[in-house]
Amino acid sequence: MKKAINKGIKTFAPMALGVFFIWYSLSKFSSEELNQLWLNIKNVDLIWVVISLLMGVLSHLSRAYRWKFLLEPVQILPKFYNSFLALMLGYLANLGIPRSGEVLRGATLASYENEKFEKTFGTIITERLVDMLMLLAIVGLTSISQSAKIFAFFSSQNINPFFGGLVIITLILLLIVGFRIIKNSRLPFFQKLKNFIEELFNGMKSVFSMKKKAYFLIHTFIIWGLYVGMFYVLKFAFPETQQLGLEAIFVAFIFGAFAMTVTNGGIGLYPIAIGIAFNTFGVSSATGEAFGWVMWGTQTGLVIVLGGLSFLVLPLLNRR
Template sequence: MKKAIKKWGKTLGPMALGIFFIWYSLSKFTSEELDQLWFNIKNVDLIWVILSLTMGILSHLSRSYRWKYLLEPVHIVPKFYNCFLSLMLGYLANLGIPRSGEVLRGATLASYENVKFEKTFGTIITERLVDLIMLLSIVGLTSLSQSDKIFSFFKSQNINPFFGGLLIVTMILLLFIGFRIIKYSKLPLFQKLKNFIEELFNGMKSVFLMKNKVYFLFHTFVIWGLYVGMFYVLKHAFPETQDLGLQATLVAFIFGAFAMTVTNGGIGLYPIAIGIAFNAFGVPTETGEAFGWVMWGTQTGLVIVLGGLSFLLLPLLNRR
């Protein structure tokens, strides 16, 4: 009973938090500001929205192709469409249960390619670590010139960067201690965990063993360039954001990235974070949040459509 409650709590907790943020986002506006918010959303320039959406699709395709390079050193040569459809299925799962998509993505590819799940999942962990380095690099470069605005966002959301860093260090130490216990234990359960972890690390080491490191790095920069580009082109869809520079775009991008980690796919909190970011550059809050709703809505809609199609296409394309 307790396990079931805990499981549902992990699933419904972030979703409930997202619904709260949707209510909070709309409740703080006056009727005139709400009218302006809906006006901005309804009158958005669709050409720029479509261009932003296209860049989102290209980023997913590039990520799928990059994954193939990580899989080669562990002797997995998957079909490209299986990589892409597994990826989109994972993104769809993350909208319901945070972080479940990585497991489903690895399990789906392992199932259709008839390979070990531990190896596919290990490469996904490696991929996430590379992406974390890219995000932290963007945060670091942006912080050099926009530190006051970034820290004001942390303050507004009651986030303490010091405690966040301390929590990460503590988790790393606990993982290290846990690995040492599993490594030297003779218990059958721990021996199975040891074998599972070894397979994971074999997958994670693929980034150092791959032959096409240059192409892997190329796709990494393409993916993150497209992520930032989606923001930059969409700013042209709103008159109040057209004149914003790259720095403002990067700050909003960072705020949105942090919001995505708090609720399922950033639901509710994402537009608030974008509104705060753009407001720091003189953009009205209702315009900034309209930008956030359009960005979140189009990209989430894309994941829902492509993820839903993946359910249908994967069995059809792998009938044999």
Template sequence: MKKKTLKILKIALPLSLGVFLIWYSLSSATPEERAQLWQNISNANWWFLILSFTFGGLSHLSRAYRWKFLLEPLGYKPKLANSFMAVMAGYLANLGIPRSGEVLRAASLSSYEEIPFEKTFGTIISERVADVVVMLTVTAITFLMQTEHLLAYFKSHDINPLLSAGILAILLLFGLLILQFIKRSKLSFLVKIKKMAKGLLEGMRSIFKMKQKWAFIFHTLFIWIMYILMFYVVIFAVPGMEKTNLSVIMGAFVVGSFVVSATNGGIGVYPVSIGAFMLLFDISKEHGEAFGWLTWGTQTLLVILLGGLSFIFLPIFNRKK
């Protein structure tokens, strides 16, 4: 009974938060602001949304193709169609319960390609490590692009950057001390954390040991370039946002990426977060949220469409099994 309640809460709470944020965002806006938001969305240039849709599809296809580079050294060569449909079914599952898609994705390929579940799941962890490395690199580059604005923001709000850097250094030192404690501890739950961390490190090393590592690295970079492009082109869809600075777009992209990874597809949270971030750069709430809604809506529609079709066609495509 307790497990069933937890499962329900995992679905209900993120969805409730998303619905609440949508309601709060709309109810706190004036009638003029709501009218402007709707006008920005309804007047969007759909050709650029279709282009964003295309970039998103290419990134998902590349992710499915990249998967084979991790499975081949294990002795498995899954069909690209099965890999792609497993990826999309997993993305669709993530809209309901965050991170549940990885389990479904591994289980789908395991069922239809007769690959042990633990091996498929292990390869997913390995590729996630690669994605985290790229994401952190993109975040670092974005911070460098925003240095001038951050300094101006600190000055306008009487924030001492040296004090902030000192606090970050203390937090980093505290984090290193915790890692040392975990490393030496023999507590059962900390031992599990150590094993998980060790597995992640081994997964990262396996990437550099594979025969086609350069092809894997190429597809990893291609996936993230497509992510950035599918986000970037939407500024040309929203009237009045065509001249938005690239550094602002990159900052919003980083914010959106973290929101999606921490929630069930960013429902409700994504457009509000994007709008709030862009407001810091004197972009109106109506334009920022319209951009957020169009970006989120385009990619969510892609996931629902391809994910739904994958659920239908996976058993049909593999009917002989």
């Protein structure tokens, strides 16, 4: 009973938080501003929205293709369509239960390719670590170039960014201590856990034994270039954001990326984060949040469509 309650809280708490942010986002506008928000969304230039969507599709295809370079060293050679459909299925799951998509993605590929889940999941962890380094690099470079605006925002919201860093360091230290306890324990449960972790690390170490590291790096830059690119091209869909430079796009991109980790797929919070970021560059909140809603809505819709199709197509393509 207790486990069911905890699972329910983990599933629905982020969704409830997202609903709250939707309410908060709309409640802080006057009726005039709400009308302007709706008009901005209604009058968006669809050509740029479609270009942004196509770039999103290309980023997913590139990510699915990049995955094969991590799988090769652990002797897994999946069909490309299985990699892509498992990826989209994972993205869809993340909209419901945060971080569940990585597990479902690894389990789906392992099931259809008749491989060990630990190996596929280990490569996904490696992939996420690489992507985290890319995000941190973007955050670092943007923070250096736009430090005045970012720290001014933190100050206005009474946020201490150093506290967040301290929390991350503490969690890393706890993980190290936990791994040492598991490694040295003789208990049967910890021994099984140790074996599972070793299999994960075998998958994670695949990044060092890749034969085509250059191709992996090229696709990594392509993926993140497309992420920023689909954000950049969408600025041309709104008259008020067309003159924004790359510095504003990068700041908004970072704000949006962190918003995605707080609620299920950024629901509710993503448009607020984009609105705040653009507001620091002189864009009205109504336009900034309209941009956020269009970006979030189109990319989330893409995941729902492709992820939903994956449920239907995967069993048909793997009937044997």
